[in-house]
Amino acid sequence: MPNSGVSKVLVAQGGGPTAVINQSMVGVVLEARKFQQVERVYGALYGIRGIVDQTFVDLTQETTQNLEMVAETPSSALGSTRDKPDLKYCQAIFRALKAHGIGYFFYIGGNDSADTVRIVAAEARVAGYPLRSIHIPKTIDNDLVGNDHTPGFPSAARFVAQAFMGINLDNRALPGVYLGAVMGRHAGFLTAAATIGRKFADDGPHLVYLPERAFEIDRFLSSVKATADKYGRCVVALSEGICDNQHVPIANLLASTVEKDAHGNVYLGGGPLADHLAKLVKEKLGYKRVRADTLGYLQRSFVGCVSDVDQREAREVGEKAVQFALWGDRDGSITIHRTGDYFVEYRLTPLDEVAGKTKTMPDEFIDGAGWDVTDAFRGYLRPLLGKGMSDAGRLRHSAVPKIVDQGD
Incomplete structure (x- = not known):
């Protein structure tokens, strides 16, 4: 169901932390603040558990400078969870979302987080709740289907x-x-x-x-x-x-x-x-x-020990998620596709093509x-891997002839 009028954004982080997951979170926040139809940008502490518990923080009030410092900081600034929502859990999520006027939900994570977004999006459709749900890729395992590679890896x-x-x-x-x-x-x-x-x-x-x-x-x-x-x-x-x-x-x-x-x-x-x-x-x-x-x-x-390529792409998947949700008005998972010698483009892939699947x-x-x-x-x-990878050298070992016979 398409969103109309002014709404709020909610971003959360799920699964294992990475060195660049905060880049994606900050990408969502800064990009969302550019849109007039976004009233506030909230962050849920400790993933979807924070939605149920309504432990939100108002990221609209964060200064850009502080957000950029957080973006450069490894691990999950909002905290994380590995909870998997069932129907009862999702109903609790919807009550919290509706009470706070959330119209756009962005969840940063791996396979399990994609599955969470799929369930939440499906329940929103059944309930007739106007919610756009976007999964933003993250996993050091690099096992998300549909992606050339995944931020964090x-x-x-x-x-x-x-x-x-x-x-x-x-x-x-x-x-x-x-x-x-x-x-x-x-x-x-x-x-x-x-x-x-x-x-x-x-x-x-x-x-x-x-x-x-x-x-x-x-x-x-x-x-x-x-x-x-x-x-x-x-x-x-x-x-x-x-x-x-x-x-x-x-x-x-x-x-x-x-x-x-x-x-x-x-x-x-x-x-x-x-x-x-x-x-x-x-x-x-x-x-x-x-x-x-x-x-x-x-x-x-x-x-x-962070790849500058990883940092840039992690930021961009957050930005593209907001653009797909607010301009494209669609649910889905952001996927990364390699072109040429090395360039990437971002697409919105149906959630059921990513959730619960493993790339090897x-x-x-x-x-x-x-x-x-x-x-x-x-x-x-x-x-x-980015710039500045370490290198190692070796001595050439030009041998010096032996003089003393230690056997004497």
């Missing part, structure tokens, strides 16, 4: 790439076996980003395990041994979502209990996974120097052996 990928550059240098200085678990759920994009910093032939990560390929423990152990025999060391990048040939996440097989969120998503977590596999490497292969890390929350909102890495991005990536992936990722 480039900055997280930049962090992962540079983290593994440092890990590789450390491992080269003190050789051993290292396993690093990376976020990404059922898509391997973020783990694959660990490869982008490789410069020399023996640089790690030497093995990269993605959810898109079945993980076999025996094969994994033999590959670690072969790599360690070749280089005297081995760096492994593991996705938290790696699965066996029955599509069961390895993390689930190792866990005594399986936790799920309100959307039915299994809490994967890379800690137990990396630790368990490191223990197997020690026990089965006999290596003493074996270390495991989980990059964890560091990947999501790390200060000082295409075959052309994964090496035939299944534990590395291709040049096609590296070409896809590099433009997203």
Whole structure:
């Protein structure tokens, strides 16, 4: 149902925070304040839970300077939630929206947030409530269907790439076996980003395990041994979502209990996974120097490791969401499409084409052996990482001849 007359805007943030999600929120606020038919711009604290609880803040009163400072700040300034609304929940949302005169609802998030917007929009139509609902993309997993890539992913990928550059240098200085678990759920994009910093032939990560390929423990152990025999060391990048040939996440097989969120998503977590596999490497292969890390929350909102490309596009999806809602008078999900060598355009895609669906890495991005990536992936990722990526050098090691025979 089209909006008419003066109305209010409500923006909220859902799911895991990212380094650039506030750019999208600020994009909504500043763009919405340009339209005469927008009376006020509200923010809901802690996502849709804040709508039900009516914990709103008036973002119309924020100065532009302060908003710009918030835009540059990682994490979710409004707070977040993983609640999934059922019919009763949606009815509570509508009562709050109607009471406050909200006519435009913008929800920034990933797959689950898109599903939330879909449900809210559908209930609004059934109730005859004049609401425009727009999903604004955000996820470090890069798994939103219909998008070339998703805001939040480039900055997280930049962090992962540079983290593994440092890990590789450390491992080269003190050789051993290292396993690093990376976020990404059922898509391997973020783990694959660990490869982008490789410069020399023996640089790690030497093995990269993605959810898109079945993980076999025996094969994994033999590959670690072969790599360690070749280089005297081995760096492994593991996705938290790696699965066996029955599509069961390895993390689930190792866990005594399986936790799920309100959307039915299994809490994967890379800690137990990396630790368990490191223990197997020690026990089965006999290596003493074996270390495991989980990059964890560091990947999501790390200060000082943000892609300028990611910042710009995160701002623009917020701006385009407002334009589609107020000029186009349509519900939907903003999607990012790549053109040319590197340029993007934004489209409004039907919510049911995005909500509840998962994009995974295409075959052309994964090496035939299944534990590395291709040049096609590296070409896809590099433009997203932005300016000023770190580099590493090596000594040429011009050897000095030995003089003393230590055997005498």
